[in-house]
Amino acid sequence: MRYDLTEIINCLPCSAGVYFFYDEKDELIYIGKSINIKKRVQQHFSGKDRKSLKIQLFTKRIACEVMGSELISLLYESDLIKKHQPLYNRSQRRTIYQYGLYKEDVNGYKGLIIEKIQSEKEEITSFTTLREAKSALFRITESYRLCQKINGLYKSSSSCFQYQLKECNGACVDKESKETYNSRVDAFLNKTTFEKFTKLFEVAGRTDDEKGIVYIENGVYKGFGFCSKETANEQRLSHIKSYQDNKDVRRILMRYLIGI
Known part of the structure; x- marks a missing residue:
């Protein structure tokens, strides 16, 4: 069966979710996610890079699933790609x-501090590239009003550049007490602790009267689901569909927790 891809793309939702590309044998060749499915698929079909050109050549059918939120889209995409x-x-x-x-x-x-992954040390979170790692650490440093020099982002024998802009409290020149500074670092670290961490996250649902839910129990990711906004608290867990816990999922959840 032939499909008019232009017509299909025009009819795609501008919502967060996961999309699928199939070839002429109706075999799944690509899975993606976006906060705007239609816009992202249009980018695939207007791109000039090697990957986009291959997708344009071999894609014969497009499908999608609205997930409502970026978090659930990321978790679902990760599971589907592995599967x-x-x-x-x-x-x-x-x-x-x-x-x-x-x-x-x-x-x-x-x-x-950003370092190459070390098997003998437990990292707070991990990154695929140095650029990605630095970008995240700059945001963490700014959000918690930490010092770029102490975090290895600014090399100087005196104060960091942010201190001159009054965006650093002076830990780089020993003008802020260690206790006060470290309390803000601890606030960040407390957000990253999965051990014995049990929480049901609520995010946007697929419709206005629905909400998405993601569950971590005793530091283990259990899965996600959807329920009515009217669902009682004690009944929400029954709507969780089980998904596998792994390092990729923990990285997604960690970034959600710390906002990077």
Whole structure:
């Protein structure tokens, strides 16, 4: 059966969710996610890079599932790619994390440092590239009013640049007490602790009268689901569909928790 892809793309929802590309044998060749399915699929079919051109050549059918939120879209996409291993998701079948975020003592201040992944050390979270890691650490540093110099983002023998802009409290020149500074680092670290962490997250649903729910129990990701906004608290867990816990999922959840 032939499909008019232009017509299908025009009819795609502008909502958060997961989309699927199939070839002429109706075999799944690519899975993607976006906060705007229609816009992202249009980008695939207007792109000039090698991957986009292959997708344009071989895609004969498009489908999608609205998920309502970016978080559930990310979790669902990750699970589906591992399960189906589509041809053009090669780089996502087995993600390689090269860099980790580690805690390190810097003259009594708690520094957040990017280093190559070390098997003997437990990282706070991990990243695929150095650029991705630095971008995240800059945002964390700004959000918690930490010091770029202490976090290894600004090399200087004196104060960091942010101190000159009055966006750093002076830990870089020992003008902020270690206790006060470290309390803000601890606030960040407390958000990243999965051990014995049990929480039911509520996010946007697929419709206005629905909400999405994601469940972590004792530090283990259990899955996600959807329920009516009127569903009683004690009944929400019955709407959770079980999904596998793994490092990719924990990375997605960690980024959601710490807002990066």
